[in-house]
Amino acid sequence: MDLESQAEGKKEAEADDMLRSGPRPIVPYSSMFCLSPTNLLRRFCHYIVTMRYFEMVILVVIALSSIALAAEDPVRTDSSRNNVLKYMDYIFTGVFTFEMVIKMIDLGLLLHPGAYFRDLWNILDFIVVSGALVAFAFSGSKGKDINTIKSLRVLRVLRPLKTIKRLPKLKAVFDCVVNSLKNVLNILIVYMLFMFIFAVIAVQLFKGKFFYCTDESKELERDCRGQYLDYEKEEVEAQPRQWKKYDFHYDNVLWALLTLFTVSTGEGWPMVLKHSVDATYEEQGPSPGFRMELSIFYVVYFVVFPFFFVNIFVALIIITFQEQGDKVMSECSLEKNERACIDFAISAKPLTRYMPQNKQSFQYKTWTFVVSPPFEYFIMAMIALNTVVLMMKFYDAPYEYELMLKCLNIVFTSMFSMECVLKIIAFGVLNYFRDAWNVFDFVTVLGSITDILVTEIAETNNFINLSFLRLFRAARLIKLLRQGYTIRILLWTFVQSFKALPYVCLLIAMLFFIYAIIGMQVFGNIALDDDTSINRHNNFRTFLQALMLLFRSATGEAWHEIMLSCLGNRACDPYANASECGSDFAYFYFVSFIFLCSFLVSPGSCASVCCFTHLIVHISCWFLPLTHVTTQADSMF
Incomplete structure (x- = not known):
């Protein structure tokens, strides 16, 4: 028995190793108890699944399916557009069903390593496909509950999640988010415990007292x-x-938790505070300032939650993001900073600075002047003074004052123009325009000169209005970024952080997409009313409007009022085939969205930037010793 168990364990280990490395071979177990690894049907399914372009085709179908979901009309469900999209959904569901079936045949179902249902992503695929198939079956039968069909169709919004496992870097970011939530589970438990304590206290203080006539x-x-x-x-x-x-109250613990969560986001808390201090007794209306001492409850709550727990929670998520990134290279002998510095050194492109070879020429003397520290300090001083002049403008200024500012603008433009001319003489035309900063300076000078000429012409010709040219005056401030080594390194760090953001942004975009589609499906047919938060400017009628509404909610702008306007028993749009719209699902929908935005969007972006801040010191040590100018006219700097 020991030999058999060892052989079985060795077989499972070999299977796991094969699944983790290279092109995936067929799983060395029988599929569905009857399809051996040599079965022709199973080998054919395995061939299709492992084809080079199979995953790419599935990604394209997922993208098209997502576009179709965003194009649906949530109000006119029987519109011609929705009918076309319904048949397209049949095709998409057929493709995903085919993918699921051939993977089940290839991998087997459950009982051996590498089986289909031993992968959580495959379970997600199964749920999405099964929900779509059941929804089709229900829609074809009369008398079925329409809410059941809508609930099953909502599962289609999970289709974009299928892309996560197919993009390795996106999957790494997603795994990092999931692992970070696992690691902060303890602080989350403490957070909920304190929230529960405050909710119980609030119920004891305010239950039955938030009524009014x-x-x-x-x-x-x-x-x-x-x-x-x-x-x-x-x-x-x-x-x-x-x-x-009142809309938010403390009549029970659940409502107290919702009210306190809303207060912790900084939305609507002044009104909740007013209702609290005005509260009198049960079955009695409010009296202004009846118990002002109860405001201490909110002061303590704000100190404990928004100022303490939330920041600790975000900090732990950022730290976990960084730790998960280190685990990828845990077997490497170099530490994180050393690896990052070497990566920078390998990918860095050395810049060249031109130097005239004839030291007796006028060009060399000009070059010596423009690269000297006094000249750089003078230009920085002029930029600073130009900034002050730009700040001196105000409405309805006297004519003499405006004339003085105009003359100063001409003086600064002349100085910066002279700087460009001197640098062109010193470096030569070709060498001057090889530097992107010099190109920016040249464009800024041309724009400033054009601004001066257009301003003079506009005084006699009212038909010319190119006020956007004044932006070139403000563009001079950007010149400060190239002055000084530390500023350039910080700018470099800022630019490098954007390289790490795409997959974080893609994950955030996926979050917004899923919630936007759910919002369209559940709240899209609510009647527009300018007296509520669901109006012609703020609704779920189209995908773009849903995205804008979610973006507004993510910024914390009156999201609680939008939530209240999406609750059940709301009036429906005249074109909607329903008598009552909205849903109490809005509570979970908005609370979960605000929670995910607060603890994913901000921490994820911050973590991406923090991954590069440690490079500043190390790059300095590597960068400064290489700063020299060779006698061959080209050098590293």
């Missing part, structure tokens, strides 16, 4: 009966008195 003259619930005259509208109308509850 629509007639402000009535304080007690028993008096809030009958009708009253409403003078706030253009016409005086008799309105029924109603005993209402």
Whole structure:
């Protein structure tokens, strides 16, 4: 038995090694109990799955499927566009079903290493495809619950996630995010524990006290009966008195958790604070400033959560991002800083600086002058003074003051023009334009000269309005970035960080895409009302509008009001085939989106930048000793 178990263990280890390395061979186990590794059908499926362009074709189908999802009309469900997209969805689902079936035949189902259902990504594919197939079956039968069909169709938004496992770098970023959430699980538990404690305290303090009467003259619930005259509208109308509850309250722990989470995002908390200090007793309306001492509760809450826990949570995620990046090269003998510095040295492109060989020529003397530190300091001083002059402009200035600023602008433009001329003489035309900074300086000078000429012409010709040329004046400030070694290194670090952002941005874009499609499917048919947060400027009617709404929510701008406007029992668009729209799913939808944006978008971007900040000192040690000018006219610097 020991020999058999050892042989079995060795066989599984060899199978795992084969799965991890090179082109994947066929799994050395029977698939579905009847298809051996030599079975012709299984070998044919394995051949298709391992074809060179198979994954690329699936990626293209995923992209087309995602575009089709974004193009759907959430209001007119029976429109011709949706009918065309429905047949396209049949094709996409057929392709994904074919992919799933041949992979099941190739890999087997579950009982051996490398089987289909032992990979979480394959399980995700199975859920998405099965949901689409069941939705098609339900839509073909009359009398089925329409909400069930809509819920199953929402699973289609998970299709873009199939791209993660097919792009190694994107998968590495995703794994880093998942692992970071695992590592901060302890701090998340403490976070939820303290949130629960504050929620329980809030329930004890404010339960049943966030009610009010629509007639402000009535304080007690028993008096809030009958009708009253409403003078706030253009016409005086008799309105029924109603005993209402504020949108955010503390009547139970769940509502307290939602209210406190909203407060922690910095949205709507002044109004919640006002309702808290105005709260009196149960079955009694608010009284302004009734218990001002309760504001201490919110001060303590803000110190504990937004100022402490949230920052610790974000910091731990950033640290985990960096640690996960180090694990990739854990077997290397060099540390992270040394590897990064060597990578920089290998990929760096040495720049050249021209130097005239004839030291007696006028060109050499000009070159000596323009590369001297005094000249550089003078140019920096002129840029600083030009900045001050740009700040001196204000509305309705006297004519003499405007004339003085115009003359100063001409003086600075002349100085920067002279700088360009001297450098062209010193370096030569070709060598001058080899430097991107010199090209930028030259374009800025040309734009500034054009600005001066157009300004003079515009005084006599009102039809010429090229005010955008004044941007060239502000562009001179960018010249400061090339002055000074430290500034250039910081600028280099900033540029390098963008190279690490694409896959982080792609993951964030995928998050926005999924939530935008879900929003269109669930909230797209809500009637537009300018008195609510779902209006003609802010809605889920189209994919672009949904993205803009989510971007607004991600910035924290009144996301809680949008959430309230998407709740159930809302009026539907006249063209929608429904009597009631919206859903209480909005609570989970917006809270989860804000949570993911707060703890993924910002930490992910910061982590990408932080990965390059450690290079500054090491690049300095490598870079400065190579700064010299050779007598051959070309040198490293």
